[in-house]
Amino acid sequence: xxxxxxxxxxxxxxxxxxxxxxxxxxxxxxxxxxxxxxxxxxxxxxxxxxxxxxxxxxxxxxxxxxxxxxxxxxxxxxxxxxxxxxx
Numbered sequence: 001x002x003x004x005x006x007x008x009x010x011x012x013x014x015x016x017x018x019x020x021x022x023x024x025x026x027x028x029x030x031x032x033x034x035x036x037x038x039x040x041x042x043x044x045x046x047x048x049x050x051x052x053x054x055x056x057x058x059x060x061x062x063x064x065x066x067x068x069x070x071x072x073x074x075x076x077x078x079x080x081x082x083x084x085x086x087x
Contacts, residue, residue, distance in 0.1 A: 003054050006067070010054075013078055014047035021085055035084075042081055050074050 001009075021043060025036035050070065057066045 001067070001071075006071070007051055007054055010047065010050050010074060014043055017078060017081055017085070018043045020082075024085060039081060039084055046074070046077055046081065 018040065021036060021040045024031060025033065025040070053070060054067075057063060
Protein backbone atom coordinates (compact mmCIF):
# COMPACT_ATOMS: atom_id res chain seq x y z
CA UNK A 1 0.00 0.00 0.00
CA UNK A 2 1.50 3.33 -1.00
CA UNK A 3 1.21 6.64 0.85
CA UNK A 4 -1.54 7.96 -1.38
CA UNK A 5 -3.73 4.90 -0.89
CA UNK A 6 -3.09 4.89 2.85
CA UNK A 7 -4.09 8.56 3.12
CA UNK A 8 -7.27 7.92 1.14
CA UNK A 9 -8.15 4.97 3.34
CA UNK A 10 -7.61 6.93 6.54
CA UNK A 11 -9.66 9.84 5.20
CA UNK A 12 -12.51 7.53 4.18
CA UNK A 13 -12.59 5.72 7.52
CA UNK A 14 -12.48 8.97 9.49
CA UNK A 15 -15.21 10.48 7.29
CA UNK A 16 -17.48 7.50 8.01
CA UNK A 17 -16.83 7.62 11.75
CA UNK A 18 -17.35 11.41 11.78
CA UNK A 19 -20.65 11.13 9.90
CA UNK A 20 -21.87 8.43 12.27
CA UNK A 21 -20.88 10.50 15.32
CA UNK A 22 -22.66 13.59 14.02
CA UNK A 23 -25.78 11.60 13.12
CA UNK A 24 -25.91 10.01 16.56
CA UNK A 25 -25.45 13.35 18.29
CA UNK A 26 -28.23 14.95 16.25
CA UNK A 27 -30.84 12.21 16.24
CA UNK A 28 -30.36 10.33 19.51
CA UNK A 29 -31.75 12.56 22.26
CA UNK A 30 -30.70 10.17 25.04
CA UNK A 31 -26.98 10.77 24.40
CA UNK A 32 -24.69 13.10 26.34
CA UNK A 33 -23.80 16.04 24.08
CA UNK A 34 -20.46 16.70 25.80
CA UNK A 35 -19.33 13.13 25.19
CA UNK A 36 -20.47 13.31 21.57
CA UNK A 37 -18.57 16.56 21.03
CA UNK A 38 -15.45 15.00 22.53
CA UNK A 39 -15.78 11.98 20.23
CA UNK A 40 -16.19 14.21 17.18
CA UNK A 41 -13.08 16.16 18.19
CA UNK A 42 -11.16 12.93 18.69
CA UNK A 43 -12.04 11.79 15.15
CA UNK A 44 -10.75 15.08 13.74
CA UNK A 45 -7.55 14.82 15.77
CA UNK A 46 -7.10 11.15 14.81
CA UNK A 47 -7.32 12.02 11.13
CA UNK A 48 -4.92 14.97 11.36
CA UNK A 49 -2.42 13.02 13.44
CA UNK A 50 -2.21 9.99 11.17
CA UNK A 51 -2.27 11.91 7.88
CA UNK A 52 0.68 14.01 9.06
CA UNK A 53 2.55 10.92 10.28
CA UNK A 54 2.27 9.30 6.85
CA UNK A 55 4.23 12.11 5.23
CA UNK A 56 6.90 12.22 7.93
CA UNK A 57 8.13 8.74 8.90
CA UNK A 58 10.38 8.40 11.91
CA UNK A 59 14.06 8.49 10.92
CA UNK A 60 16.08 5.36 11.54
CA UNK A 61 13.08 3.04 11.58
CA UNK A 62 12.47 0.45 8.88
CA UNK A 63 9.91 1.95 6.50
CA UNK A 64 7.76 -1.16 6.16
CA UNK A 65 7.72 -1.71 9.91
CA UNK A 66 6.83 1.96 10.46
CA UNK A 67 3.82 1.86 8.14
CA UNK A 68 2.64 -1.50 9.50
CA UNK A 69 2.81 -0.09 13.03
CA UNK A 70 1.03 3.07 11.85
CA UNK A 71 -1.82 1.04 10.32
CA UNK A 72 -2.15 -1.14 13.40
CA UNK A 73 -2.25 1.84 15.77
CA UNK A 74 -4.75 3.69 13.57
CA UNK A 75 -7.01 0.64 13.44
CA UNK A 76 -6.90 0.27 17.21
CA UNK A 77 -7.69 3.94 17.86
CA UNK A 78 -10.47 4.04 15.26
CA UNK A 79 -12.02 0.88 16.73
CA UNK A 80 -11.89 2.43 20.19
CA UNK A 81 -13.81 5.48 18.96
CA UNK A 82 -16.39 3.28 17.21
CA UNK A 83 -16.83 1.25 20.40
CA UNK A 84 -17.44 4.45 22.36
CA UNK A 85 -20.02 5.57 19.79
CA UNK A 86 -21.86 2.27 20.06
CA UNK A 87 -21.87 2.31 23.87
